[in-house]
Amino acid sequence: MDIKQYLKIRRSRVDAALHKYMLAEQGSLAVHIKAMGYSLYAGGKRVRPILCLAAAEAVHDNADSLPEAIMVAACALECIHAYSLIHDDLPAMDDDQLRRGKPTNHMVFGEAGAILAGDGLLTFAFELLSTPGRHTPSAEERLRIISIISKAAGPVGMVGGQFLDLENEGKDVEFATLRDIHSRKTGALITASIQAGAILGNGSAEQYDALSTYGERVGLAFQIVDDLLNVEGTREQLGKAAGSDAARRKATYPALFGVEETRKKAKTAVHEAVAALDEFDDRAAPLRELAKYIFTRKR
């Protein structure tokens, strides 16, 4: 299969769905909603939504007619991801001025505007996940997904990971701490994305467990490659300042293990992710290719 083509198609479907489900710019709130859209439509890779969709495809009887609720959940996951980037970029946090080749949200809408755009996107994600109508899954399944996603995005998940990341800046961290930061900050929401797809695609308990393992490994690979790109990538490739982790003395894999060993670790994680899908048939081909693609990506 052509993974690049697959990603391109999925990305455009996700982009179209985001426009469909997001709030329309309206009256006095137009600027606020524009601020949310500025980051949401900034041309991200849509990793989380695509993983959610691919996980559903891997277990669903008919990949051509997935329930609409899967795309809604995929959009909610992207809203949460977009919010996390807006808040991470704030002056009080990572103080980044460039993201995906564009000025960061607070550079355009001011700090207050960016904080509120993030708050709005996070809250809107739960509106998407809970709003009645258009959903075939049972209320129990939808509640379960809200539970999984809120936990993954919350104080012991993504938010906690960002807290630990900031707290350990400039410190010599041990491997256990680095792994803890990564698994919370990036791994948790990626795993939740895949779990949401598994549940909404009507996967079995065994498939759910295997996909959870896949998600953990892929999440790890993704973060390790992110660390590598920050060392090796150029500003043009990344769409943001390169080498910024080192400048801030952030805990990263390359800082701890060097580039070669880090590359090996990423490779191992990808292998383990693919191995978790041993019992799956061809419907899991996109997930397998996605794991490998993560290793070769340039941004």
Place this chain on the structure above:
Amino acid sequence: MDIKQYLKIRRSRVDAALHKYMLAEQGSLAVHIKAMGYSLYAGGKRVRPILCLAAAEAVHDNADSLPEAIMVAACALECIHAYSLIHDDLPAMDDDQLRRGKPTNHMVFGEAGAILAGDGLLTFAFELLSTPGRHTPSAEERLRIISIISKAAGPVGMVGGQFLDLENEGKDVEFATLRDIHSRKTGALITASIQAGAILGNGSAEQYDALSTYGERVGLAFQIVDDLLNVEGTREQLGKAAGSDAARRKATYPALFGVEETRKKAKTAVHEAVAALDEFDDRAAPLRELAKYIFTRKR
């Protein structure tokens, strides 16, 4: 009935429940969880949780054995309220240094810590609302509550209200704008609190509608009185800087109508709130007294 005694008892029940359901301070995340607790346990009035409980009591068959889910929802509402105060107080927003007589969250935990404490509380609220177990209401009812609360707290509700509030600082605003800001910033979540109680207390559709009207009117009264207190209260009574609205030229009722006319408007809103409960029996006595109490409160 003795409303002060009622409030005291409900407040201590809510406080106990918050401690029970909140995350325990743990390992590397201890400071993050402490930052959330710092604002959550800061001795708020617990208006939203108490309104949620009182609405459930007004419609439930047995007020002495309310489903535990009502207290869980009440705690989630307080988490959302606490997050909104933390973010509103940030230097980029209202830049407040004092809240409930204590230094604001960012004065203690830094800006990044406060932003993340808010993000954590908001996300945790949805974890509380969705986590399985301990809940007797149906999944459908719980989803409906998540939908109502996320909408009320989100971009067209509370977050949007804060956006409009900041955007109109220092401007001469019309009454329509002022009302729009208030209804989004304060009214929406107060109404949602009462609606959640009505649903979880098994109220009828008619009771739900009447309680929604009550909520809108009480929310309005609450905000008008807040405006009045900001003009008339002392720093000691408020636990925060008095006169700060005027100093920032914020849109307020007293600025637009003067103190006397504003007082009349608050009284009217209270009367309308109580009138909405005409068809209710004595179980609605706390709601009636609460509406009147709002008018006499000093902080």
